[in-house]
Amino acid sequence: MSAQYRLPDGATLEFDQPASALEIAERISKKLAKQALAVKADGRLTDVYVPLTDGTEVEIITRDHEDALELIRHDAAHVMAEAVQELFPDTQVTIGPTIENGFYYDFHREAPFTPEDLQAIEKRMQEIVRRNEDIRREVWDRDEAVRFFLDKGEDFKAEIIRELPADQEVSLYRQGEFIDLCRGPHLPSTSKLGDGFKLMKVAGAYWRGNADNAQLQRVYGTAWRDKKELNVYLKQLEEAEKRDHRKLAREMDLFHIQQEAVGSMFWHPKGWRLRKNLENYIRDKMVKYGYEEVSTPQMMDRILWEKSGHWDKYGDDMFTVCTHDHREMAIKPMNCPGHVQIFNQGIKSYRDLPIRLGEFTALFRNEAHGALHGLMRARSFSQDDAHIFCTEAQVNPETATFIQMLREVYADFGFQEFRIKFSDRPEKRAGSDETWDKAEAALRDAVESLGLECELNPGEGAFYGPKLEFVLRDAIGRDWQCGTLQVDFVLPERLDAEYVAEDGSRQRPVMLHRAVLGSLERFLGILIESTAGHLPLWMAPTPVAVCTITNAVDDYAAEAVALLKAKGIPAELDTRNEKIGFKVREHSRTKTPRIWVVGEKEAEERKVAIRSLGSKDTEELGLEEAVEQLAQATRAPI
RNA sequence: GCCGGAAUAGCUCAGUCGGUAGAGCAACUGAUUCGUAAUCAGUAGGUCGGAGGUUCGAUUCCUCUUUCCGGCACCA
Numbered sequence: 001m002s003a004q005y006r007l008p009d010g011a012t013l014e015f016d017q018p019a020s021a022l023e024i025a026e027r028i029s030k031k032l033a034k035q036a037l038a039v040k041a042d043g044r045l046t047d048v049y050v051p052l053t054d055g056t057e058v059e060i061i062t063r064d065h066e067d068a069l070e071l072i073r074h075d076a077a078h079v080m081a082e083a084v085q086e087l088f089p090d091t092q093v094t095i096g097p098t099i100e101n102g103f104y105y106d107f108h109r110e111a112p113f114t115p116e117d118l119q120a121i122e123k124r125m126q127e128i129v130r131r132n133e134d135i136r137r138e139v140w141d142r143d144e145a146v147r148f149f150l151d152k153g154e155d156f157k158a159e160i161i162r163e164l165p166a167d168q169e170v171s172l173y174r175q176g177e178f179i180d181l182c183r184g185p186h187l188p189s190t191s192k193l194g195d196g197f198k199l200m201k202v203a204g205a206y207w208r209g210n211a212d213n214a215q216l217q218r219v220y221g222t223a224w225r226d227k228k229e230l231n232v233y234l235k236q237l238e239e240a241e242k243r244d245h246r247k248l249a250r251e252m253d254l255f256h257i258q259q260e261a262v263g264s265m266f267w268h269p270k271g272w273r274l275r276k277n278l279e280n281y282i283r284d285k286m287v288k289y290g291y292e293e294v295s296t297p298q299m300m301d302r303i304l305w306e307k308s309g310h311w312d313k314y315g316d317d318m319f320t321v322c323t324h325d326h327r328e329m330a331i332k333p334m335n336c337p338g339h340v341q342i343f344n345q346g347i348k349s350y351r352d353l354p355i356r357l358g359e360f361t362a363l364f365r366n367e368a369h370g371a372l373h374g375l376m377r378a379r380s381f382s383q384d385d386a387h388i389f390c391t392e393a394q395v396n397p398e399t400a401t402f403i404q405m406l407r408e409v410y411a412d413f414g415f416q417e418f419r420i421k422f423s424d425r426p427e428k429r430a431g432s433d434e435t436w437d438k439a440e441a442a443l444r445d446a447v448e449s450l451g452l453e454c455e456l457n458p459g460e461g462a463f464y465g466p467k468l469e470f471v472l473r474d475a476i477g478r479d480w481q482c483g484t485l486q487v488d489f490v491l492p493e494r495l496d497a498e499y500v501a502e503d504g505s506r507q508r509p510v511m512l513h514r515a516v517l518g519s520l521e522r523f524l525g526i527l528i529e530s531t532a533g534h535l536p537l538w539m540a541p542t543p544v545a546v547c548t549i550t551n552a553v554d555d556y557a558a559e560a561v562a563l564l565k566a567k568g569i570p571a572e573l574d575t576r577n578e579k580i581g582f583k584v585r586e587h588s589r590t591k592t593p594r595i596w597v598v599g600e601k602e603a604e605e606r607k608v609a610i611r612s613l614g615s616k617d618t619e620e621l622g623l624e625e626a627v628e629q630l631a632q633a634t635r636a637p638i
Numbered sequence: 639g640c641c642g643g644a645a646u647a648g649c650u651c652a653g654u655c656g657g658u659a660g661a662g663c664a665a666c667u668g669a670u671u672c673g674u675a676a677u678c679a680g681u682a683g684g685u686c687g688g689a690g691g692u693u694c695g696a697u698u699c700c701u702c703u704u705u706c707c708g709g710c711a712c713c714a
Contacts, residue, residue, distance in 0.1 A: 104709095112641075112642060113642085115642090115643080200708095201642085201643090201708060201709070202641085202642060202643090202708090202709085203641065203642065203709030203710065204641025204642065204709065204710055204711095205640095205709070205710045205711090206640080206641095206710060209710080209711075210711080211639080211711045211712080212711095215641055215711095216641090216710090218709070218710075220708095220709080250649080251649090257706095259687085259704070259706095309714095310714065313714070314714055317713090317714085334714055336714080365714080367712080367713075368640095368712060368713090369639070369705090370639065370640070370641095370710080370711080371639090371712065377713080460713095481713080513714090547674090548671095549672065549674090550672065550673095551671060552671075577671070577672095578676095578677085579670095579671090579672055579674095579676085579677060580672075580673055581672090581673085581675060581676070581677095582675085582677080583675095584674045584675055585674090585675035585676060586675085589675075595674080597673070597674060599673055600673095601673085609674080611674060616674075618674070
C-alpha cells in the first residue's frame with residue numbers, strides 16, 4: 001500500500017508503504033535524517049520512527065525548531081531519572097515534566113540527595129548520553145503495567161497508571177534498562193539530548209501537590225540546545241540575581257529586617273520616602289477615580305471576624321491580643337469587614353451607589369516562615385485596598401473602570417504587559433452555589449465584555465468570591481499576584497450590608513474587593529527588580545545629589561540644594577573631600593537618578609553639569625532652569 | 639509549616655584536619671582641593687547566629703534552637 005506525504009514547502013513524497021519520519025527525512029537528505037528529533041504529523045508531535053498514515057502533512061523537527069527545546073527538556077528528565085535509578089536503586093520515580101527553562105523530576109527516597117549526589121547524577125547523565133541508548137515507545141496493557149511497576153516497588157508510578165483516564169493508551173518509553181510511563185514523544189536516542197543541560201537544585205515537593213501526602217525530592221535542571229545556549233542562560237540568571245530587591249535595597253539603603261521582627265521592615269529614611277511616594281501616587285489616582293479614603297481600627301473583636309467568616313478560614317494566621325476583660329482582639333489582616341462597618345452606618349440609598357472606600361493602613365498576617373520573601377511576602381504590609389459597594393448592574397462598569405485605572409497605573413511604572421488569572425470557586429468557601437454561580441457569571445461577563453485575555457486558575461478564588469489576579473514577574477521569573485478584583489455576594493450578607501432600592505425594598509449590595517498595586521511592599525519589590533533599582537525620577541527617594549569638585553564651591557552647591565528643597569525635592573548635598581569620580585561612582589551605585597556636578601566653572605556661571613544615571617554624558621543648564629526642570633520631572637503622573 | 643542548604647567585621651568573602659581569626663571595600667583620623675564609576679597613608683572594628691554537650695581546650699565535632707536562601711504547601 002503506497003503512501004504520500006506532504007512537506008512544509010508543498011512538495012509531496014511517495015513511498016511504497018507507510019514510512020516513518022526518519023525514512024521521509026532520509027529521502028530528503030542524510031543530514032536531515034541525522035538531525036531529526038521528532039516530527040510534526042498533521043500538527044501533532046510524534047516519534048520519528050513511527051510509520052505515518054498516508055496523506056499526512058509532515059514537518060521534521062530539528063534542533064533549531066521552536067518545539068525542539070520541549071523535547072530536549074523532556075528527555076533530560078528521563079535521562080536524569082535513569083541516572084538516578086542506576087546510582088540509587090532504592091529510589092522511586094514519580095513524575096518529571098518540563099518547565100520554563102528546564103525540567104524537574106520528583107523522586108521518592110529516604111536519604112536526601114546531597115549537592116555531591118547532584119554532581120554524580122549529572123555525570124551519569126552525560127554517560128547515558130554517550131551510551132546513545134535508543135528511546136522506544138511501547139504500548140502496554142494497563143493491568144500489566146500496574147503489576148510491572150508494583151513488582152519493581154514503584155508504587156507511585158503504579159498509582160498514576162491506575163488513575164489514567166480509561167480511554168487513554170498506556171504508553172511506556174524504554175531507554176536501556178530504564179522504562180517509564182510517558183505520553184511522549186521523545187528523541188530517538190539519548191545522544192540527541194546533547195550537552196546543554198545542568199542540574200540546578202534539589203527541593204522538597206509534596207506528592208500531588210498536597211501537604212498531607214509524602215514529601216518527595218524534586219531535582220531541578222535546565223536544558224538547552226547546546227552548551228553555548230546553556231551558558232547564555234546561566235549568565236542571564238546570574239545577572240538577574242543581581243537585581244534581587246533584597247540586595248538592591250541594602251545597597252540603596254532602603255530598609256532592613258531583623259530577627260526580632262521577622263517579616264516586617266525597618267524602613268530607613270530613603271526607603272520610607274520611596275514607600276510614601278508610591279502611596280501618595282496611588283492615593284491621588286484613587287481620588288481621580290472617585291474613591292474616598294478611610295481608616296478603620298487596627299484591631300477588632302474576634303466576634304466580628306467570626307461573623308465575616310475570616311476566623312474560620314484564617315484564624316490560625318491572624319495575630320491576636322487579649323484585653324484585660326478577656327476579649328480576644330484580632331489585629332486586622334485585611335480591611336473588608338471594617339469597610340462594611342462604615343457602609344452600614346446610616347441608611348444607604350441606591351442613589352448613593354457605588355460607594356468606593358479605600359484604605360492604606362498596615363495589615364498583619366502571620367505568614368508561614370517558609371513563605372516569607374523580603375518585600376514580596378511580609379507579615380506586615382499595606383495595600384491600596386478598596387471596596388466598591390454597588391448594585392449588580394454596576395459590577396460590569398465598575399470592573400471596566402477598574403481595569404482602565406490598573407492599566408494606567410501599570411503603564412506609569414512601565415509594566416505594559418501582565419498576566420491575568422481568573423480564579424473560580426475554591427473547595428472551602430462561604431456562600432451557596434447559586435451565589436457563586438451569580439458571582440462567577442458577573443465576573444466572567446465583565447471580563448468578556450472587556451475582551452480581557454485571562455488564564456483559568458481553577459479553585460483558587462477567595463473564600464467569598466471569584467477573583468481576577470494581575471500577575472507581575474520578579475527578576476528571576478517568579479510570578480507574584482499584585483492587583484486583584486474580587487466579586488463578593490457573601491460578605492454583604494454575612495455582615496448585613498444593605499441599601500434601599502428604587503422600589504423601596506432592602507437589597508444587598510455587591511462588594512468588589514480590589515487593589516491595583518496589591519501590597520505596596522510587594523509592588524515596590526517588583527518595581528525595584530524590574531528596573532534594577534533605576535526607579536522613575538518621580539519615585540526615586542533621592543532624585544538628585546549635588547556634588548562639589550572642590551570645597552571652594554560648597555556655598556554654591558548648598559544654595560542649589562536649598563533651591564531644590566524649597567521645591568520639595570529631597571536633594572542630597574555631597575561636599576565631602578573626595579574626587580568627583582569617587583562621588584559619581586558612589587551615587588551611581590546607590591542609583592541616584594541625577595547627579596549635579598558643580599565646580600568653579602559652574603559656580604561662576606550659575607550653572608550645573610547634569611549627569612543621568614546610566615549615561616556618561618552630561619548636560620549643562622542654568623541653576624534656576626535645572627531646578628524648574630527637575631521639579632517638573634519629579635512630579636508623579638496623575 | 640515541610641525538604642535541602644547556609645550563618646565568620648557594616649558589605650563581599652577567605653580560614654582553622656580542635657590550640658579563641660584574616661583580606662578587599664565601607665567606617666574613622668590625617669594629608670590631598672582634585673572635572674564625571676575607586677587619591678594616599680594610618681586607625682579602629684569580630685563573645686565566628688544563640689544555647690547545651692564532648693574535650694585540657696570548640697569558631698571548627700555532636701545535639702537543640704533562631705534566622706536567612708532555594709523549592710513545596712499556603713497566600714483573605
